[in-house]
Amino acid sequence: MNILTTPKALQDYAKSVKRTGETIALVPTMGALHAGHLSLVEAARKSADRVIVSVFVNPMQFGPNEDFAAYPRTFEADAAKLEAAGVDAVFHPAPEAMYPAGYATCVEVTGALTAKLCGAKRPGHFRGVATVVLKLLLLSGADKAFFGQKDAQQVAVLRRMIADLGVATEIIMAPIVREASGLALSSRNAYLSPDERTAALVLSKSLQEAHDVYETGEKRAKVLKEITAVELSKEPLAKIDYVELYSFPDLEEIERIHAPALLAVAVYIGKTRLIDNIILGEEPCC
Template identity: 45%
Template sequence: MSHAAPPPVVVPTIAECRRLVTEARASGKSIGFVPTMGALHDGHLRLIDACRRHCGFLVTSIFVNPTQFGPNEDYQRYPRTPDDDHRRCAEGGVDLIFEPTVAEMYPNGPTATFVEVPGLSSVLEGKSRPTHFRGVTTVVAKLFGIVQPDLAAFGRKDFQQLAVIARMVHDLNMPIRLLPVETHREADGLAMSSRNRYLSADQRRAAVVLSRALQTAAEAVASGERSADRVRQDLAQAIELEPLAQLDYAEVADAETLEPLDDLSAGRPAVALVAARFGDTRLIDNTLLPTVTSESSCN
C-alpha cells in the first residue's frame, strides 16, 4: 500500500484546504476523500488505498467530532495520535491532510444548523445513541462542502453510517460517488477499530465473539435457515454466553432500509448487525447474509 510520493501537506484551516483542493482540480485532478477521526489503523489504510486508486488528489481529514458523541461517551479519551496518523497517511499516498480544530469547524460552538436523516438514523445505533447520526451527517456534510470531493470512501464496518450518508448524498443531490470498502479484520476475525486499543487482554480475546457469532449466522442462512428471528436469537445467545460481553443489540435487517426482517426468503439483501460492551468499550460489527430466493428456500 506504500506509494513513493512527497509527504502530505497538513493544513488546519478551511481556507487552506479549499485553496489546495481548488489548485488540484484546476490541474485536472479528480478529488478523493477519506474522512476519519484519527487513531488510524490498517483498516483506515485500506480506505485510503482504495480511494487512492480512483483519484488524482487524495484528501484525508483528521477530526474528532464532538457533536457525534453523547454526554456519557468517550470524546475526551478518544485516542489522538497525530504523529502516527501523519506517518500512515504518508505511507498511503495521501496528498493533503485537513486537520481542523473544533473552533475551526464550529466557530460559534455546536452549530444551530444540522443535517438529519430520519428513519435510518433512529434504529440500531441511533436507538442506543440518539444524537449520534445527527452529529455524523452534519459534520460529513460540512466536510463534503469544504473538500468538494468527486469520490469519498467509507468502511462497511460502520454499515449503518454508510447507509445514512448514502441517503443524505442521494436526497441532497450531492455530486459525490461513495466508495464502500469491506471491513478489515485482525487475524482472529475482530473488526479493526480505533476503540480496540481500549480493550484489556481478556476483553480483546472475548471481543472475537462478535465476528464468530456473525460468521455462524451467515453459515446458518447458507445452510437453509430462513427465520430471521431464529438467526437473531442465535446471535444474541452466542454473544450473551461470553461472560465479558454485555449485549446491546443483535439484529437481522433489510440491508437497504435497516428495517427488521421476519423472513429471509424474499430475495432482499439482508444484514446481521451486533453491538456489545466489553468493560467500558462498545464495539459494533456486521455481515451481509447470503441472499435467499423463494426457489432456493424450496430446494
C-alpha cells in the same frame, strides 16, 4: 504531503486540484489510524487522482456520557502513516475551526435509517455524523468518499443524505478489515485489556455462526438473530446492547431474507462498546 488545518485551506486546496481537471477522493476519519483506515486510503488512491484524508475527532457525534475526551488522538503517528501511504493532503482542524462561535447549522436524516441500531442507542449521533460529513464533502469537492462496512448504518445514512440533497459525491463502502483472529479493527480496541480483547472475539464468532447457518438455507430473520444472541451470551464478559437484522441498505424490518440484509451487533466488553456486522446475501458492490 499537505497538512491543512482550516476549512478555507481545505477549500483552497480542493479548488486548486479541480482547476487541473483532477479528481478527488476523500477518506473521513477520527484518527488513531489502523489497517482498516489504510485499506480505505488504498482504495481511494486507485479511484482518484488526489486523496484527502480528514483526521478530526468530531465532538458533535458524541453524547454527553460518551468517550470524546478519552478518544485516542495520535496525529503525529497518523500523519506518518498517511504520508507513507501516498496521501496528498491531510485535513486536521481544531473543533473551533469546524464549529466557530455562532455556528448554528446541523444536518439530520430522519426516519427508519437513524431510529434504530446505533441511532436508537446514541441520540444525536447521526446528526453529528451527517453534519460533519456534508461539511467535509462541500469543502473538499470530493468526487468519491470512502467508508468502512463496520459502520454500515452510517453508510446508509450518508447515502440517503447525498441523494436527498443532491450532493454529487459517490459514497463507497469497503469491506471490514479484521485481525487474523476475526476481530474487526477499531480505534476503540485500544481500550480493551488482554482478557477483554480475547472476549471481544465473540462478536465475529457469533456473526460467522449465523452466516454459516444462513448458507445452509436458513433465511428466517428471527432464527438468525437468536443464533447470534445465543453465541454472544456464551461469553461472560460480553453484555449485549443489540442484535438486529434488517434489509440493506434501507434498514427495513424483514421476516425472511430475500435480498441483501445486515446482521448487526453492538456489545459491551467491559466498559467498551464494540460494533460489528455481516451482510447476508449478495453484498453491494464497493
